[in-house]
Amino acid sequence: MKLYIKSYSSYRSDKEDIDVKKELKKRYKLDTRRQDGFIHLGVFGAQRLKEESQIDKHDELYITTGIGNIDVLQRTHLYVCKEKNSIKPYDFINMLGNTTSYYIAASLGVCGKTIFQISDNFTFINSLISIYASINQSKKDAILGSIDLVNYPDEVIKRVLGIDEDVEVISSVNYQKLSLCSKNALAEVEFDAKTHSLDEIKAILNDNNTKILLSMRCNNLDYETYDKFFETAASCAINSYIKKAQDLLYVDCFEDKYKILRLKSLS
Amino acid sequence: MTKVYISDYEVLSSQGDLSQTIDAIKNKNIKISKKIITTDIQTIDAPYFLFKDEIKENKDEIYGAIRDIALKIISKLDVDERKSTALIIGTAIVDLNIAHAIESCVYEDERTEYSSKKYSIDSYAKAIANEFGLNDFTMSINTACTSSANAMLEGANFINGGIFEKVLVIGVEIYSAMMSSGFSAMNLLSLESQKPFDNNRDGLILGEGLAAVLLTKQYAPWSLMGGFCNCNSINITSVSEDGGEYVEVMRNALKNANISVKDITALKTHGTSTIASDLSEINAMKVVFESGVVFSALKPYIGHTIGACGTLELAIFLSSIDNGFIPSTLSCSNPMLKKYTPLSTHKECNNGVFMLNYFGFGGNNTSVIVKKEQV
Structure with a gap:
């Protein structure tokens, strides 16, 4: 299966020191109220993509993530489960996956198909497979957003992602x-x-x-490893090599099974 | 383009398994329970369509329930068939793995020793695929009320594209205190009954549901002709009163299925019984089905099963036709529009082309078109 990448955007919290919410308000003049960090991150990446490319309102939008809307889940868990308060309506809405897709779609001006999906393993590659299957039928273009937000304590994320306690996790959002x-x-x-x-x-x-x-999940192979951990790192790795105009063979692993992405630069 | 068939389906609803649910609908003998739902403003004793045997809100019991429904279909597949069967879950349930991780390290008095294992909301699907030798490809879709409907359309794409031979789609919705409190906080719940498209409608009643649907390229009397999904609404919680967004999704579904509106035998509406949503939906129907249409709503029988309603309502609808009837709509005694009135009695029907609509929060709207061949 093959797809062509027309444009991309990337952000990593360890490479750029940006207040994402402030940037959305100041630079992109967007209303950030009633949203949370995960949505802000997703919209921020989408705005960066919009600066790089023509977006058609019928483009299909797929959003994937390793862990999802961790900040709203953690916040609501505290005041609902521990402090025994009731959930606030906007937190309830923001817990739903498609709420993030809604805000991203609205910021891009797309109004077509929108899917929010997670695979336990190879979530980025599986999203590519979904997109390939879909646009083969629809003959449209697609936008894939991969969002991973770090919340604190980041131990929560590490426990859920199945990684060592001393591995550094970062926030990142990447689009193609x-x-x-x-x-x-x-x-x-x-x-x-x-x-x-x-x-x-x-x-x-x-x-x-x-x-x-x-x-970083490939423990039994002896080649260069991607330098930081987040579940959708494949998306960021692809983008960095597109930027360099270099070819890449990216290998991902889960439970002793491997999948590969072959990137060929056309620049 | 490969044709996509629906070869098998199973459900667990508040009325029981598939045959129990169809019997309950046929005889209009519906069981409904109650649940205390608390918000900051009020505590209500709300009607709720609960499973007969409680499934507690924990990972093990939820996995057990999904596994049981999946097994009803998987057990009929041989080893090779299983290897070429992908699994997609459509659900809006809360990710309990994250809740568990939060409990284990955020609160000092409950802290546990560090341990980690990869989990996501898709872990239920992954565990089922591993246990029963299904294909490695699993995915979980969360688009609120359209989750499992979208999952079916994604599954159909995989078969159309020759990527998998079969796709098992499972819709999952189990009672959650947090989710039901959220619906109550938004004043969407009725304390009496659901009255779809009735002038006296006052809200929805939540329901639990599990439903598995097997899509395949092997011939079966039922086929999934096509569908469409969009994300297009005026704000995060509502659509425009004229239902323009719903019109778009229905018309595109017809176009993708390569049929015209007059080919539709009957329509399964989303029919939540909320003030705004039913108004938008009926206004949209007036535009798309200018000459009228036979239509009905299933939620008065099983509740609004949120992420599960895609597969659950599809399976129930298909099974009703298999049993020779289109279900009537309960509790609509004062219809909103004289010309567009849902079925008040079961209507005899054995085959045809049917549209099934699902509309959700965040403007995610889905329409699916299915056909049963005349046997």
């Missing part, structure tokens, strides 16, 4: 505008629904001449 059409594309990304065993992936990597980058 995707198409089946290669015209004016910056890169093409190839992927598959199939998972590989360790032996199979070693054979693939041995035969490969492209730069290889592993997710």
Whole structure:
């Protein structure tokens, strides 16, 4: 399966010191009320994408994440479950996945299909598969947003993501505008629904001449590993190599099964 | 384009399994319970469509319930079929793994030793896929009331694209104190009964539901002809009074299914019985079905099952047709519009083309079109 990347945007909290909410208000003149950090992060990434590309109102919008709206979940857990208060209406609405997609869609001016989805493993790659299947039918373009928010204490996120206590987690939001059409594309990304065993992936990597980058979940392979942890790191890795106009073979792993993304620069 | 068929479906509703639910609907003998729901302003003893046997709001019991419904379908698949079956869950339930992690490390008096294992809301799907040898591909979709309806359309895309041979779609909604309190805080709940498209309607009644639907490219009498989903509304909680957003999604569903409005035998509405939503929906129906349409709402039988309503209402509707009738709409005695009145008695019907609508918070709207061949 192959998709073409027409534009992209990236943000990592360790690389840029930005007050996202302030930026939304000041730079993008957006109303941030009744939203929370996860929604702000998603909208911020979408605004950056909008600066880079033409958005069609019928573009399909897919949003994925590793853990979801952690800040509203943590806040409501405190005042609902511990302090025995009732949930506030806007917190209730913000807990629903499509609320984030709604605000992102509204900020981009898209009004077509919108999906908020999570896969336990390979959530970014599985979202690419969904998009490929969908736009094969609809013949539209799609926008994929991958949002991972760090909340404090970040131990909550680490316990849920299944990573060591001393691993550093960061916030990140990354977007790609995707198409089946290669015209004016910056890169093409190839992927598959199939998972590989360790032996199979070693054979693939041995035969490969492209730069290889592993997710931090790949413990049994000996290549360069992506430097920080967040569940949708594949999205950010892809974007950084598009920016460099370089090809990349990205390997992700979960429970001893592997999936790969092949990025080919068209710049 | 590969045709997508609906080859199997199972439910667990407040009325029981599929045959128990159809019997309850046929005989209009509906069981309903009550739940205390608390908000800052009030505590209400609200009607609630609960399962006969309680499923507690914890990970193990929820997994057990999803597993049981999935197994009813999976048990009929051989090893090779299972390997080529993807699993998608549509649900709006709260991620209890995060709640557990919060409890384990945020509150000093409840702190536990550090341990971590990867979890997400999709972990139920992953566990089922692992246990029964399904394909590695799993996904969970949360788009509020359209969750499992959207999951079915995603599943259909996978089969159309030749990516998977089969897709098992499961809708899940289990009672949650937090979720029901949220609905109450928004003044959406009725304390009496649901009255879809009735001038005296005053809100919805929540319900628990589980429903599994198997999509395949192998021929079956029922096919999923197409559908459409949009995210288009004037604000996060409501749509425009004229229902323009619903008109768009219905017309696009018809276009994608390659049929015209006159081909529709009957319409399963979303029909929540809320003041605003029913008004928008009936106004939209007037525009799309200018000459009128046979229509009904299922929520008075099973409640509003939020994320599960996609697969649950589809399975119940299909099974009703299989049993020779379109269910009537309960409790609509003072209809909003004379020309657009829901069925007041069950209508004989064995086949046809049907539109099923689902409209949710955050402007997420979905319309699905299915067909049963004349046998």
